[in-house]
Amino acid sequence: MSNDFEKAKASAAKEAIKYIGGSKTIGIGTGSTVGILLKEIRGGNFLDKVFVPSSLETALILSSYGLSVANPISVKKLDVYLDSADEVDQNMNMIKGGGAALTMEKILAHFSKKRIFIVDYSKLVKRLGEKTPLPIEVIPQFTSMVLEELREKGYKAAVRTMSKAKYGPVISDLGGLIVDVTLPKEKELTEVEKELKSIPGIVETGLFLNMVDMLIVGWENKVEVLKSSFLY
Numbered sequence: 552m553s554n555d556f557e558k559a560k561a562s563a564a565k566e567a568i569k570y571i572g573g574s575k576t577i578g579i580g581t582g583s584t585v586g587i588l589l590k591e592i593r594g595g596n597f598l599d600k601v602f603v604p605s606s607l608e609t610a611l612i613l614s615s616y617g618l619s620v621a622n623p624i625s626v627k628k629l630d631v632y633l634d635s636a637d638e639v640d641q642n643m644n645m646i647k648g649g650g651a652a653l654t655m656e657k658i659l660a661h662f663s664k665k666r667i668f669i670v671d672y673s674k675l676v677k678r679l680g681e682k683t684p685l686p687i688e689v690i691p692q693f694t695s696m697v698l699e700e701l702r703e704k705g706y707k708a709a710v711r712t713m714s715k716a717k718y719g720p721v722i723s724d725l726g727g728l729i730v731d732v733t734l735p736k737e738k739e740l741t742e743v744e745k746e747l748k749s750i751p752g753i754v755e756t757g758l759f760l761n762m763v764d765m766l767i768v769g770w771e772n773k774v775e776v777l778k779s780s781f782l783y
């Protein structure tokens with residue numbers, strides 16, 4: 552990742568922590584942008600906050616920074632959710648799950664009063680699926696059945712495998728397999744979401760539709776705070 556992207560992520564992260572304000576319970580996503588955000592949080596005054604992480608990775612970082620980590624079972628609602636994304640379109644719909652934490656991320660985002668997403672400018676796309684496939688989480692025992700049904704419904708899909716450190720499929724923190732699906736150009740996003748969620752064995756999809764309350768985009772030399780639909 553070039554320095555420009557790192558700078559863009561860091562400026563978006565710096566902006567995001569301004570909006571934590573009086574929030575007490577904070578949901579946190581997973582990934583390299585979130586890693587930068589966590590460094591900002593570490594440098595701030597957030598020892599009185601309770602963080603609910605979307606992954607073991609994020610939990611470990613939070614705890615190594617001396618911040619309070621809560622299990623979601625002890626929380627009824629989150630005040631704010633902070634995360635990044637793999638792609639964001641012009642209507643602020645997103646693809647998430649590059650880090651395989653899509654299910655936890657979607658649940659935490661859903662149960663948050665306010666959802667803030669931070670991205671560097673490379674994540675902005677005209678159409679979702681332009682640069683990345685759509686990750687879905689599948690119950691491992693049903694992978695063959697799910698793949699077959701996806702094929703029958705016209706989707707191209709492949710089990711995500713590890714590139715380093717382990718042979719075989721990527722397993723999420725929840726024990727699911729990650730399958731990457733090519734988004735068909737001819738289908739509406741809502742139709743894709745409905746179709747995928749109607750297949751038993753698919754736990755969740757990385758399509759985040761209408762889930763953004765605030766989008767913070769870091770550019771090389773500026774930060775944009777977008778609160779509603781926008782064009783670029």
Ligand code: 5RP
Nearest residue numbers: 582583584635648649650652
């Ligand atoms: C993890 C995610 C991440 O938010 C997404 O993959 C972006 O990651 P990064 O900040 O490393 O580019 O959805 O499941």
